[in-house]
Amino acid sequence: xxxxxxxxxxxxxxxxxxxxxxxxxxxxxxxxxxxxxxxxxxxxxxxxxxxxxxxxxxxxxxxxxxxxxxxxxxxxxxxxxxxxxxxxxxxxxxxxxxxxxxxxxxxxxxxxxxxxxxxxxxxxxxxxxxxxxxxxxxxxxxxxxxxxxxxxxxxxxxxxxxxxxxxx
Amino acid sequence: xxxxxxxxxxxxxxxxxxxxxxxxxxxxxxxxxxxxxxxxxxxxxxxxxxxxxxxxxxxxxxxxxxxxxxxxxxxxxxxxxxxxxxxxxxxxxxxxxxxxxxxxxxxxxxxxxxxxxxxxxxxxxxxxxxxxxxxxxxxxxxxxxxxxxxxxxxxxxxxxxxxxxxxx
Numbered sequence: 533x534x535x536x537x538x539x540x541x542x543x544x545x546x547x548x549x550x551x552x553x554x555x556x557x558x559x560x561x562x563x564x565x566x567x568x569x570x571x572x573x574x575x576x577x578x579x580x581x582x583x584x585x586x587x588x589x590x591x592x593x594x595x596x597x598x599x600x601x602x603x604x605x606x607x608x609x610x611x612x613x614x615x616x617x618x619x620x621x622x623x624x625x626x627x628x629x630x631x632x633x634x635x636x637x638x639x640x641x642x643x644x645x646x647x648x649x650x651x652x653x654x655x656x657x658x659x660x661x662x663x664x665x666x667x668x669x670x671x672x673x674x675x676x677x678x679x680x681x682x683x684x685x686x687x688x689x690x691x692x693x694x695x696x697x698x699x700x
Numbered sequence: 701x702x703x704x705x706x707x708x709x710x711x712x713x714x715x716x717x718x719x720x721x722x723x724x725x726x727x728x729x730x731x732x733x734x735x736x737x738x739x740x741x742x743x744x745x746x747x748x749x750x751x752x753x754x755x756x757x758x759x760x761x762x763x764x765x766x767x768x769x770x771x772x773x774x775x776x777x778x779x780x781x782x783x784x785x786x787x788x789x790x791x792x793x794x795x796x797x798x799x800x801x802x803x804x805x806x807x808x809x810x811x812x813x814x815x816x817x818x819x820x821x822x823x824x825x826x827x828x829x830x831x832x833x834x835x836x837x838x839x840x841x842x843x844x845x846x847x848x849x850x851x852x853x854x855x856x857x858x859x860x861x862x863x864x865x866x867x868x
Contacts, residue, residue, distance in 0.1 A: 534842040556743055556790035565735045565742040575724055584804040622724035636752040639807065644801050 557684045571612050572599060572633050573622050582640065587630040589658045592630065595692040596656040598643060599633040607678070608651045621686065628693055646674050653685070655678060655692035666691050702823045722818065732845055739780050740767060740801050741790050750808060753800040760798065763860040764824040766811060767801040775846070776819045782847045785826035814842050821845060821853070834859050 539596060568578040579585035582598070589596040601608035613673060625631050637644065642662040643654050652675045655663040666688045667674040677685050719838035736746040750766070757764040769776035783789060793799050806811065810830040811822050820843045823831040834856045835842040836849060845853050 556741070556787045556794070558743055560720055563745075565737055566746060566749075568734040568736055573724070575726055575731050576733075578734060580736075581802065581804050581806070583806065586805065619724045623768050626724070626726055634749065636749050636755065638749070638751065 566696050568633075570601075570603065570633055570635070571616060573625065573631070574603075575622065576626055576630055576631050579630060579632040581633065581644075582634070582638045585630055586656070586660060588630045588669050589656060590660065593658045593695070594628060595658065595663075595695065596630045596632060597625065597658040597689070597692070598654045598656065599631070600635075600637070600643075600654075601633060601650045602635055605650050607676075608677050611651050612678060614682060618682055621682065621689070624686070624689055629689070646672075649676060650674055651676055653688075655688070657692075657696045659696050661696055668680075705706065733773045736801075738769075738801055738803070739784060740769075741793065743785050743790065744794050744799050747798060747800040748804070750800065750806045750811075753798055754824070754828060756798045758828065761826045761863070762796060762798050763831075763859070763863065764798045764800060764823045765793065765860070766824065767799070768803075768805070768811075768815070768820040768822075769801060769815075770803055770818045770820050773818050775844075779819050779845060780848050782850060786850055788818060789850065789857070792854070792857055798855070811823070814840075817841055817844060819844055821856075823856070825860075827864050829864055831860055 567574060568580060569576060572578075579588060579596075585596045585598065588594075601612065611634075637648055642664075644652075645654075645662070645664045652673075653668075654675055655666050657663055668677050668684060668688070670676055735742060736748060737744060747756055747764075753764045753766065756762075769780065802855075803817055808830075810832075812820075813822075813830070813832045820841075821836075822843055823834050827830055836845050836852060836856070838844055
């Protein structure tokens with residue numbers, strides 16, 4: 533019995549040692565690992581970059597939704613809250629879309645048809661055509677949405693799901 | 701007393717309801733949120749895109765390290781394991797570098813001086829110059845490393861920290 537107890541203690545120490553080995557902790561304290569969702573839907577599978585998003589859109593034949601936002605922008609934050617909590621939006625995005633959220637602009641000018649503001653939602657067809665025709669209700673910022681615009685966003689998502697025919 | 705109990709029950713129900721509201725769960729079951737580190741160092745602050753990495757490199761005057769890898773590549777996985785567990789590498793990267801890991805190629809051809817293989821590590825100076833001169837020990841794949849090459853990687857990180865002078 534004593535033997536078993538001793539072995540158990542050794543085992544405990546080994547487990548403790550192995551779990552602290554190779555665990556760098558910054559001077560400022562342990563950080564919560566960053567997520568790719570950045571709060572826009574932790575259950576969705578997010579593309580990391582525009583190139584990756586385009587690749588998945590083409591290969592899965594699903595439209596790509598690109599969300600431009602900023603972590604410290606109150607308009608982005610307010611929209612993010614209702615967006616992440618809307619089960620219908622999350623479900624449709626998960627099943628029928630490729631999703632990408634970006635806090636930096638891409639080199640592709642087609643993703644900023646009327647300027648580089650946030651929040652800004654652009655849809656891209658699997659034919660790699662940016663759907664500049666799918667707009668919100670603000671004439672000066674045609675691709676922005678406010679928390680009260682989720683119904684319009686959903687109907688725009690429906691439009692995006694009607695794929696353009698490739699002429700190739 | 702009964703009244704308080706009743707109120708407490710109502711409160712409990714409200715808490716239970718609010719915590720399940722707006723929690724979309726995929727048919728296939730709950731997923732673990734994706735991290736930006738993808739296992740290369742959960743405590744590091746990762747740039748999401750090359751554009752973001754370049755921006756931080758310039759503004760903080762720190763070299764950028766770009767890691768190209770693939771989730772299902774055994775060479776990437778083996779290197780990732782020793783890389784993430786090496787406290788010295790993690791500390792230097794955290795304090796002196798901007799870091800970016802990518803599973804898709806960028807449009808910038810300078811990041812693939814001798815081809816698009818993985819794993820592949822490129823350093824970029826804050827002057828936005830890709831340091832093609834900082835190479836590993838494989839003549840056919842000059843920017844790849846194996847798990848046994850961490851010392852070489854560390855000395856290459858030292859080289860990258862000696863910044864090029866901007867001629868602007």
